[in-house]
Amino acid sequence: MTIRATRTRFTWSPVLGWVLLSCAATAVHAQVDTPSPARQTLDEQTPQVDLPDASSSTGGVIEKGNELGISVGAFTLFPALELDLGYDDNVFATTAPTTTSAVMLVRPTLELRSEWLNHSLRLLASGGFGFYANAPTQNFQNYILQADGRLDIRNDFYATGLVAFRRTTEALGTPNVSFAQAPTVVDSVPIELGLYQRFNRLFYQLSVSATRYWYYDFSTISSLGLPAGSRDRMEYEEKIKIGYEVSENLAFFITPGINQRVYVDTVNAAGQERDSTGWTIGVGASVSLGPKSTLEGSIGTTSQTYTATGTSTSAFTFGLSGTWNGYEPLTLRPAFLRTINESALTNYQNYVSTLMGIDFTYDIHYPWKAVGGVSYNTADYTPAAGVAGVNPRTDYFVKASLGLLYEIRPQYSIGPVYEYTQGWSTDVAAGGPQFTRNLFSIRLVARR
Numbered sequence: 231m232t233i234r235a236t237r238t239r240f241t242w243s244p245v246l247g248w249v250l251l252s253c254a255a256t257a258v259h260a261q262v263d264t265p266s267p268a269r270q271t272l273d274e275q276t277p278q279v280d281l282p283d284a285s286s287s288t289g290g291v292i293e294k295g296n297e298l299g300i301s302v303g304a305f306t307l308f309p310a311l312e313l314d315l316g317y318d319d320n321v322f323a324t325t326a327p328t329t330t331s332a333v334m335l336v337r338p339t340l341e342l343r344s345e346w347l348n349h350s351l352r353l354l355a356s357g358g359f360g361f362y363a364n365a366p367t368q369n370f371q372n373y374i375l376q377a378d379g380r381l382d383i384r385n386d387f388y389a390t391g392l393v394a395f396r397r398t399t400e401a402l403g404t405p406n407v408s409f410a411q412a413p414t415v416v417d418s419v420p421i422e423l424g425l426y427q428r429f430n431r432l433f434y435q436l437s438v439s440a441t442r443y444w445y446y447d448f449s450t451i452s453s454l455g456l457p458a459g460s461r462d463r464m465e466y467e468e469k470i471k472i473g474y475e476v477s478e479n480l481a482f483f484i485t486p487g488i489n490q491r492v493y494v495d496t497v498n499a500a501g502q503e504r505d506s507t508g509w510t511i512g513v514g515a516s517v518s519l520g521p522k523s524t525l526e527g528s529i530g531t532t533s534q535t536y537t538a539t540g541t542s543t544s545a546f547t548f549g550l551s552g553t554w555n556g557y558e559p560l561t562l563r564p565a566f567l568r569t570i571n572e573s574a575l576t577n578y579q580n581y582v583s584t585l586m587g588i589d590f591t592y593d594i595h596y597p598w599k600a601v602g603g604v605s606y607n608t609a610d611y612t613p614a615a616g617v618a619g620v621n622p623r624t625d626y627f628v629k630a631s632l633g634l635l636y637e638i639r640p641q642y643s644i645g646p647v648y649e650y651t652q653g654w655s656t657d658v659a660a661g662g663p664q665f666t667r668n669l670f671s672i673r674l675v676a677r678r
Contacts, residue, residue: 297640298677305342309678312337314647316671321365323403323653323665331364333671344379351379367412367449370399386428393421400574403653403667405609405625406581408455408574412448433481435471440464454575454661460498461574466490469510479518485528486511491572500576502614503538508570512547525552525564534570534580539615543570545582559593565605575661577620578611587629599643602632623657633673644674 299306314335320328339356357373376394383389399413400406407414422439443465445458466489473483489508497503512530519525526549533544550566565587573580587605594600607627613620633647649669655662 300678302342304346305344308339308341308343310337310339310341311676312339313674314671316647316669318362318667318669320403320665320667321362321368323401323651323663323667325664328665329365331362331368333363333669334361335359335671348382349380351377353377368401370401370413372396372398386433388426390424390426391422393419395419403627403651403663403665405583405607405627406571406574408452408661411450414458414574415446415448417444417446418442431475433473433475435473437467437469437471439467452661454577456574456576457499460493460495460500461572462494463572464490464492464494466492473516481516482514483516483528484511484513485530491534500614502576502579502616504536504572504579505538506534506536508532508534510547512549514549519554519556522555522561523553525550525554527551527566532570536579536615541579541615543580543582543612545570561591563589563603565589571609573611573614575611577614577617577660578623579614581609581611584608584610597637599635599637600633601635601647602630604628604630621657621660623655623660623662625655625662626653627663628652635673635675641677642675644672647671647673 299308301307312335314333314337316333316335317330318333319330321331321333322329336359337357340354341356342353344351354374354376357371359372360368360370362368374394374396376392376396378392378394379390381389381391396418398416398418400416401413418441420439420441422437424435424437426435427433441464443461443463445461447458451457467487468489469485469487471483471485473481475481487510489510491504491506491508493504496505510530510532512528514526514528514530516524516526528547528549530547531544532547533542535542545568547568548566549568550564552564554562554564565585567583567585569583570580571583585605585607587603587607589603590601592600605628607629609625609627611623611625613622629649629651631647631649633645635643635645637643647670651665651667651669653663653665655664658664
């Protein structure tokens with residue numbers, strides 16, 4: 231769903247707004263191959279993970295006139311089904327010896343969009359179900375049920391809302407994991423309310439959000455990991471974006487915000503109190519380079535202060551998102567983000583996540599299309615207050631993907647996808663990653 235304001239080409243998606251608001255959340259992710267590693271790595275920083283991109287029913291833009299969508303009264307229904315069959319040469323993301331397995335991934339999606347002249351409503355039901363023949367402990371069942379929409383109050387003044395239920399999983403080979411075999415399952419319920427108003431060239435966008443997290447362990451947690459009950463929490467965030475449109479193609483803005491993280495267990499299993507408050511401030515710009523090219527970037531600073539100890543973690547932040555289509559066959563989607571995330575480990579209270587990535591699609595010649603991307607992600611851990619003998623630790627993850635899809639019709643495509651992942655750490659002895667991983671699959675996508 232896209233919201234367009236009069237006199238401007240800039241667009242805003244409530245779901246993208248939620249992703250940005252939720253960027254301080256812990257990574258929850260199941261490792262499967264994807265032609266969009268930058269998007270997938272970005273999702274590891276948010277509650278919405280290992281599911282088709284919730285900003286569309288198929289993980290991409292659905293254009294008018296491309297034979298997709300079923301009319302249902304004043305709504306349009308977009309069903310989709312993706313099936314991946316492949317081979318994973320290192321299911322548990324370990325050094326030698328490794329475990330190999332055939333893998334199957336099923337991703338069904340139903341999205342219902344309103345076609346009203348005023349206001350809008352979108353309902354989404356989507357899932358990601360993975361099955362490993364030789365490693366059933368890594369099987370996962372993820373899904374999302376979501377409703378979001380816009381209420382038009384008057385011209386250049388509207389309210390937005392979002393509510394969802396999301397089930398996701400953490401997985402070996404991704405940042406911030408502490409289990410031995412079966413992935414930890416995470417349920418979350420995010421709620422967001424927003425208000426947007428424009429005064430000539432000035433505008434503001436106010437957002438408030440709350441997310442409840444529940445964690446479930448299905449295998450032994452490592453000696454340095456927190457059990458599920460010690461990670462359950464509420465996260466709140468309040469943010470305002472104030473900007474000025476220099477022209478229809480360029481706007482500058484400032485985005486101050488505050489957040490609160492409150493754990494259900496005030497004192498966790500390690501005897502620590504991790505409730506915290508934080509603030510962030512950034513400046514940035516949005517630029518429209520054409521009908522299909524819009525980029526938004528920002529830089530700033532953020533800080534998280536822990537109530538019990540008074541210690542703080544601060545970091546320089548940046549972000550870049552959007553789409554570039556300056557050369558017609560090629561579409562680039564950058565994903566740059568730096569945030570402070572909660573840690574699942576007893577000896578580290580949080581970690582600074584730095585992500586730099588880019589995805590692409592390239593129309594070779596109809597019906598052939600190349601897809602892929604690359605991402606580089608670091609997790610720089612902050613030692614917990616009062617814990618002695620903790621070594622500095624930074625984990626690194628590189629992911630690259632390349633696929634070739636044959637589009638039988640706009641509704642059907644099939645082709646091979648290859649993904650390479652590598653992880654390493656400055657402190658492997660304390661549980662840091664040290665692995666390489668290759669995934670090969672054949673992907674079939676059916677849309678209507």
